[in-house]
Amino acid sequence: MTDPIPQTGPLIDIRHLSVPLPRGADRPFAVEDLSLTLNRGEILCVVGETGSGKSLTALSLMGLLPTNLPRPQGEIMFEGRDLLRLSRSERLRLSGRRLAMVFQEPIAALNPIYRVGAQVSEVFRLHTDLKAAEIREKVIELFREVRLPDPEAILRAYPHQLSGGQCQRVMIATALALDPALLIADEPTTALDVTTQAQILKLMLDLRSTHGTGILFITHDFGVVAEIADRVAVMRHGKLVEIGTRDAVLNDPQADYTRQLIAAVPRLAPKTTAAVLGEPVLRAEGLTKTYKTRTLIGASREVAALKGVDVTLRRGETLGLVGESGSGKSTLAQCVIRLVEPDGGEVVIDNGAFTGLTGSALRHARRKVQIVFQDPYTALDPRHAVGDAIAEGPIIHGLPREEAKARALDLIEAVGLERSAARRFPHEFSGGQRQRICIARALAVQPDLLIADESVSALDVSVQAQILELLAQMQKDLQFGLLFITHDLRVASRICDRIAVMQRGVIVEQGPAAELFANPREPYTRELLSAVPGRDWQDRPSQGQQP
Amino acid sequence: MSRPNVITVMASSILVAAVAAAVFGNVFTPHLVTDQALMSRLQPPAFMGGSAEFPLGTDRIGRDMVARLVAGLQMSLSVALAGTLIGAIFGTFVGFLAAHFRGLTEEILMMFVDFQASLPFILIALTLLAFFGNSMVLFVILMGMFGWETYARLARGVVLSARAQPYARAVEALGAGPGRLYLRHILPNVASALIVQVTLTFPQIILLETSLSFLGLGIQPPNTSLGQILGDGRDYLSTAWWISVWPGALIFLITLSMSLLGDALRDRLDPMLKTRTT
Structure with missing residues (x-):
């Protein structure tokens, strides 16, 4: 810490950074001719969709690029040195001391077999000569600073005993241990629940003001940008599209791409057009489900995932099921569709009992309710052509092969793909296209009820908007009931007629969505609503008209 | 795609040659496997001063080694193939059953698996052969019993993880019955792991068959197998080494090639390794 540090100029100055990709990749550069600066005590958000090169930019700062990539070109000037031309020993001295990084998956970033305290202490053991007792004191102080409850207990805990949010606080404490000048955060809140995310974002803002740390914050979420950024850099296909202050970029974007991205972010305002509602299509009463886990010695642990839940849904209606992880919303969906057997309760679909059915009666009734999963990459059998996958449902339910194929072709068109897609295999499609295929497969059996289990959560925001639109359009045409499960209140507000908070x-x-958003009764609903990052930036007066 | 490496190419060529020799080998020799030429007993191979009539020599009752080896190769390969297939199909079926039913069925099935895995197979084989006497059918079934438990364990594991995949759950939600789910969706997706296992048990079964035949408990005359020929030559090792060395070398080459090919297949099919090479 005795290095002379130049106090003028930007903290970090990236000049013409290019990260080449190996030959045979879909483009020659992952990051191409990127120049940007970050000042002391500034939060710069780098925003972009999948494949924009934002994470590789962060990794090249830390010298953590995958080893199969060719060497990056350009310069990254930090405290008078070029980070791309450091020797290994210089890099080791710098990493963790002057530069630190926080990753997306806090639980995966901690070693499960060591106590949390030992892992945080490691930074001090590597970079300082402090004694064990002094280190312990430092760590407790850090834990207090990142507002971990009962720091002494957490010191002795193992990672699996902490929640995701607590693990991320531990990671941030580790990153801040030696008071680095630059903190790189790669989607640090993406894996966290919305209320936890709000706390972590607030923590980052506080740390920036107390330590004057420069923060490079990688995210895909414009809500997060609105919440914490000083300046915003928008990236696409490895190139910088636009950079400017938060208000300038959010309210008056210059580049078309930025405008599209921002327009695609759903507003946190309930949809107002009332749907034409038909007769009830789903009635679930008193659903309960308890998961029991057995350990090797036979002791069991019980988790009550559902405690007597009632849900009703009518034709043409969209019910949003929102809640944080562990709230039981996915279990509810799985029980309704009977991929998980509920312990108790009753499900009636289209006036026919669904619980209690077994064998071929159950298989026959499965036509009435279909599901679209979160991850479009694993939801399609990789060895079946798309047309066969979509036609499979109708064939199972007795439609002649030729008619089923014809229906599949019509659906492929209806969900916005070319008819020729029928002969191709899932790996030839992008995530958004695959999700369209999944929707077509679910709708091929003409269900009365469609469950969308976080169906747009894994998609980029622009693709997300298209899929939501597709779902709404298909619902209008086919009049099925839609049970829409999401953790994202913005998404819920865009598509749901009614919302249930779990x-x-x-x-x-x-x-009704409008009522729930306008005056939530329960404190938990209020908490969820207030935790939505950047909840009002789209409706600020300075916002102007959106295209 | 990376170029196949030299070892894989050599291993596959050896296997192809072995199969070709088993199928077409008889064109190389005018002698039948049972033809005895008592005047030409224990003749050395042609390159060691023997006659051109018996290029690889003759055995103790003057039978042509070429004809013997071809017949032995036929027997060893087909017994190993049948045994491998029986074990693979039975074991995989048990694994699928366990993964489908879970609960008590799974525990009972897996208990049998553990039971089988904890007994030395050669002892089971010796006991059964001693008890029921030797017949071709029993012997092939015995070969099939070898290694089924590894397929059962493997299949159960891969099926459990495949069933948890969203695509399998989506097919289930479509109303597909277990037959369609397992045969059309899960089996093709887990087949690669099972195929690798086949290449690993095949050489083990060849070795088992040759060991039993060497001990005189396997293939009985007038049928012959590589192991039996090898055992036949054991009394003549100092005077007529070729009786044992030819079949021994064949066994060695075939099992080694099969194992190498299995390794190569595993490397190719392992998704972890695949992502690294692309």
């Missing part, structure tokens, strides 16, 4: 296995509040 917490710890019960529905704490439900009602």
